Amino acid sequence: MNLRKANSNMLPKVMNGCLFFFQEFLKHPFQIGSVIPSSQALIRRVVETARVNEANTIVELGPGTGCTTKAILEHMKPDARLLSIEINPNFYSIISQISDERLIAHLGDARKLKAILNEHNLDAPEAVISGIPFSTMSDECGSQIIKAIHEVLVPGGRFVAYQLSKKVIDLCSPVMGQEKVQLEFFNIPPMRVCYWEKGNGNGTGHKRHYCA
Ligand SMILES: C[S@@+](CC[C@H](N)C(=O)[O-])C[C@H]1O[C@@H](n2cnc3c(N)ncnc32)[C@H](O)[C@@H]1O
Numbered sequence: 373m374n375l376r377k378a379n380s381n382m383l384p385k386v387m388n389g390c391l392f393f394f395q396e397f398l399k400h401p402f403q404i405g406s407v408i409p410s411s412q413a414l415i416r417r418v419v420e421t422a423r424v425n426e427a428n429t430i431v432e433l434g435p436g437t438g439c440t441t442k443a444i445l446e447h448m449k450p451d452a453r454l455l456s457i458e459i460n461p462n463f464y465s466i467i468s469q470i471s472d473e474r475l476i477a478h479l480g481d482a483r484k485l486k487a488i489l490n491e492h493n494l495d496a497p498e499a500v501i502s503g504i505p506f507s508t509m510s511d512e513c514g515s516q517i518i519k520a521i522h523e524v525l526v527p528g529g530r531f532v533a534y535q536l537s538k539k540v541i542d543l544c545s546p547v548m549g550q551e552k553v554q555l556e557f558f559n560i561p562p563m564r565v566c567y568w569e570k571g572n573g574n575g576t577g578h579k580r581h582y583c584a
Contacts, residue, residue, distance in 0.1 A: 389437050396462055405505025406536075413558035414565070415443045416535060418501060420517055421567050422532040423513050424448055427498040431489070431524075432456040433482040433517070434504035435467050444501065457482055481514065483502055485520040496526045506583065507537035510540070514543045525570040533566045539565055545564050 391409050398402045410418075418440065425432060426449045435441040435456040444454055457478045458464040463480040482504055482546050489497070500521050506514045518540075521531050531548060532555070533540045540553050548568035556563050 389439070392436050392462075396460060400460065402505070404436070406503075408560060409439045410503065410563075411556075411559040412443075414563055415440055415557045417554060417556050417565050419443050419530055420535050422499040422501050422530050424499060424501075428452050428501075429495045429497040430471065431485065431497045431500045431521075433485075433500065433502040435477075435491050436456060436460075436463050436503065438463075438467050439476065439487040440501065440503060441470060445470070446476060448474060450474075452456045453494060454547055455489065455492060455497075457485065457488060471483055477506060483516045483520060485517070486524050489524055489565055497526055497529060498526055499530045499532070502531070502533045506533070506535060506540040506543060511543065514539070515547075518547050518574050519542050521572060527570055527572045529570045531568045531570070534563045534565060536561055538564070538565060544568060 376573060393409050394407055398405050410460070419433055419462055422430070424444050428449070428451070430444060430448065431453060432441060432451060435458050443458050448454060453474055453476065455476045455478060456467050457480055458467055459479075461479060461482050464477060468477040470477070476494070478488050478492070480488055482502070504517070504520075525531065531544070533544070541553070544566070552567040554565045554566055554567075
């Protein structure tokens with residue numbers, strides 16, 4: 373296909389997606405926490421950091437309009453499963469239209485992660501990816517989500533959160549241990565990609581480590 377034609381066909385779709393995202397942001401600014409969906413550069417970094425290609429069960433918290441969901445599906449193994457939990461019914465209805473047998477779209481709250489995994493008979497995940505804005509929710513709500521993630525992850529499992537603020541680090545590090553942080557500048561606004569690995573119960577943790 374002619375590349376210029378393909379791009380001109382895709383542009384209205386992308387613009388519509390951004391506009392819809394922005395309209396939802398205006399309705400629920402604290403819950404959505406970002407004015408436009410994540411950039412391709414950020415999504416690539418998140419997918420690589422979570423080592424999506426190695427996981428059998430992956431959880432995504434806050435898929436929004438699905439740009440991250442589609443990238444995860446693209447990199448997943450053919451027999452892996454992806455559970456995408458979205459609290460906004462309008463975003464959920466977009467996610468539930470993605471046609472891929474490996475995807476389970478769920479309308480609900482990330483705080484109920486354990487019950488939702490059980491409801492869908494899914495194994496403990498090796499990777500949890502979150503775009504939900506910890507900075508605009510109460511500490512109590514944020515801590516509940518972090519504890520739920522830590523509880524369900526397999527030992528050695530990975531938690532990746534892409535965030536503007538450092539609040540997720542303050543909430544998560546006491547539970548998950550030392551974080552690793554990368555900065556992704558090619559996103560509006562630039563984002564931190566924070567990474568934790570659940571310990572194997574032998575007391576080893578990561579050293580604090582920042583890299584650009
Ligand atoms: C910044 S948007 C990320 C959207 C998309 N993943 C992206 O990167 O463009 C955050 C998303 O988290 C969702 N969200 C916020 N709190 C949530 C919760 N407690 N449970 C599930 N989803 C939540 C919002 O509705 C929104 O879709």
